[in-house]
């Protein structure tokens with residue numbers, strides 16, 4: 119039997135509640151018998167470094183699907199429009215608001231297809247301005263992302279699956295937030311960890327009892343034992 123692909127979110131799924139990577143994640147991902155796709159809202163250097171130092175193939179979705187990379191097949195795809203998001207930021211700032219990052223902004227520094235705002239900012243005016251520019255605001259629970267509506271982790275995962283040649287119907291997707299629902303919709307088995315909000319849990323086939331990395335590791339065990347198909 120061909121091993122099942124695994125598509126995993128990072129923040130809130132492979133981490134603890136302080137967003138620190140759980141020590142058990144590296145061994146668990148290296149032991150997964152099929153391809154592993156890291157699909158995150160973070161900018162590209164973060165998941166590339168994660169794969170690098172965990173010893174994983176670089177199959178990466180970054181920026182909520184704005185960037186898709188498969189190193190084995192030399193795929194590098196960008197979709198989305200950072201300039202459009204910058205126009206939203208400029209208008210938001212002109213209205214007296216800020217993106218919340220201060221002067222050392224490591225969240226947007228390497229971001230190429232969207233912009234991210236700190237989670238304590240005033241989101242309603244941001245939503246209004248983004249909508250006027252044809253963009254949307256996605257709440258990952260840790261930040262707000264201003265992005266093109268046609269950009270999604272799920273669409274980027276489709277691109278990687280086509281290039282690498284794996285079957286999404288056999289894939290297992292695990293995540294915790296609104297930006298994971300598009301992946302849930304495409305994978306054969308979708309699992310939300312317990313810290314996911316109700317609407318994200320409702321989009322999954324299974325929900326773990328534990329939250330964060332404890333839930334993720336439990337989900338891997340259940341899939342591998344055949345309990346969750």
Ligand SMILES: O=C(O)COP(=O)(O)O
Nearest residue numbers: 128129158159160258261
């Ligand atoms: O970048 C974020 O806001 C969240 O990142 P994640 O998609 O890995 O959870």
Ligand SMILES: [Mg+2]
Nearest residue numbers: 127129130295
């Ligand atoms: Mg997450």
